[in-house]
Amino acid sequence: MTVLKNIAKDRILQITVLITVVSLFFARPRLADINFHTLWSVAAMLTLIQIYAYLHVLDVLAYKLTSIADNTRKLNMLFSLLAVIAGMFLGNDITVLTLIPLYLNIAKRYKLPQILPVTLIGMGANIGAAFTPWGNPHNIFLVSRFDVSPLVFFRWSVPYLVTSLIIMGMVFLLIPKKEIPTQKTEPIRISWRPTIITTAVFVFFFFGVFRAIDIIWPMLASVVLALAINPRIMLKIDYALLLTFTGFFIFISDIQQIPAIVNLIHMTVHSEISTYFASIISSQVMSNVPSTILVGKFTNYAQALFLGSNIGGFGSAIGSMANMLVLKTFNQHGSVSRKKFFIQWTIMQFAGLIILTLVGLGLLMFRL
Numbered sequence: 001m002t003v004l005k006n007i008a009k010d011r012i013l014q015i016t017v018l019i020t021v022v023s024l025f026f027a028r029p030r031l032a033d034i035n036f037h038t039l040w041s042v043a044a045m046l047t048l049i050q051i052y053a054y055l056h057v058l059d060v061l062a063y064k065l066t067s068i069a070d071n072t073r074k075l076n077m078l079f080s081l082l083a084v085i086a087g088m089f090l091g092n093d094i095t096v097l098t099l100i101p102l103y104l105n106i107a108k109r110y111k112l113p114q115i116l117p118v119t120l121i122g123m124g125a126n127i128g129a130a131f132t133p134w135g136n137p138h139n140i141f142l143v144s145r146f147d148v149s150p151l152v153f154f155r156w157s158v159p160y161l162v163t164s165l166i167i168m169g170m171v172f173l174l175i176p177k178k179e180i181p182t183q184k185t186e187p188i189r190i191s192w193r194p195t196i197i198t199t200a201v202f203v204f205f206f207f208g209v210f211r212a213i214d215i216i217w218p219m220l221a222s223v224v225l226a227l228a229i230n231p232r233i234m235l236k237i238d239y240a241l242l243l244t245f246t247g248f249f250i251f252i253s254d255i256q257q258i259p260a261i262v263n264l265i266h267m268t269v270h271s272e273i274s275t276y277f278a279s280i281i282s283s284q285v286m287s288n289v290p291s292t293i294l295v296g297k298f299t300n301y302a303q304a305l306f307l308g309s310n311i312g313g314f315g316s317a318i319g320s321m322a323n324m325l326v327l328k329t330f331n332q333h334g335s336v337s338r339k340k341f342f343i344q345w346t347i348m349q350f351a352g353l354i355i356l357t358l359v360g361l362g363l364l365m366f367r368l
Contacts, residue, residue, distance in 0.1 A: 040215045047234070048222050141245075143209055204221060244290060276308040
């Protein structure tokens with residue numbers, strides 16, 4: 001029942017179901033338009049991420065790193081950089097859900113700033129998630145839709161990651177060095193055998209994403225592994241996201257059969273730059289996952305869509321699911337004004353959006 005309730009209250013899924021139902025009045029979906037490679041890839045990714053969460057891998061890393069922080073700047077840097085690294089492998093959602101409560105517990109204990117550090121953790125998670133095909137679900141769609149090779153994908157993501165980290169490093173310099181007691185390491189132990197097996201399945205999954213093997217096998221392997229470790233892991237999976245992908249594939253299959261709408265969308269994404277900005281802008285109002293699926297079906301400018309969809313995760317609260325989780329998690333664990341946090345978080349988010357939009361534009365123009 002909890003799984004069904006979580007699915008039913010997902011706002012993005014609710015909107016997806018609504019527009020999909022409306023589209024069915026104009027056309028009927030075609031099975032060939034549903035990208036099953038993307039669906040199986042996302043299912044495998046979500047399962048593996050939940051296995052890692054169950055094994056507390058990120059918690060242990062966080063405690064180990066924070067045990068060496070002796071001032072506020074170092075603490076912020078460690079949490080933000082861990083968010084970047086965790087976002088690469090575990091996705092931005094799990095990263096913010098794990099690291100933000102941990103930081104806020106430390107912040108409340110020693111009366112440390114909360115707004116800027118929490119914002120940087122969320123931004124770091126989004127930056128890191130853009131680096132890998134599985135970090136963001138829409139990256140999996142991009143790899144599948146445009147048959148992107150690993151070399152090409154990382155040729156796009158490395159310059160974006162490096163420039164983003166340089167900008168983040170400049171922000172760290174603005175954080176004062178206030179001494180704090182070093183944190184005691186919590187007694188959390190990693191179960192090494194299931195962790196090693198999960199990592200092996202993750203490597204198997206990597207080859208599946210890039211079509212070196214049929215993705216159905218890594219997907220089945222991840223499900224079997226989750227059931228073997230603890231069947232309750234399957235209850236934690238974000239089934240709403242899978243249904244959102246399915247609904248958008250159906251919706252786009254329908255509108256592809258309506259010439260007037262197809263012509264209108266093609267006018268919006270007629271060039272690389274227009275595709276880039278269409279992706280960023282649409283992400284602000286419909287989140288970057290459905291935006292990528294929508295724009296991606298009508299353009300061939302893969303790099304522009306990659307940059308636009310990942311940068312579009314900054315800005316509004318619905319630009320990325322991780323943004324909504326940052327706000328929700330802060331509301332649950334923060335001790336400063338929610339209104340004050342939302343205002344300052346929004347300002348920093350849109351400042352980041354503007355700066356990274358210019359960065360992405362430069363990467364496109366100079367073919368980096």
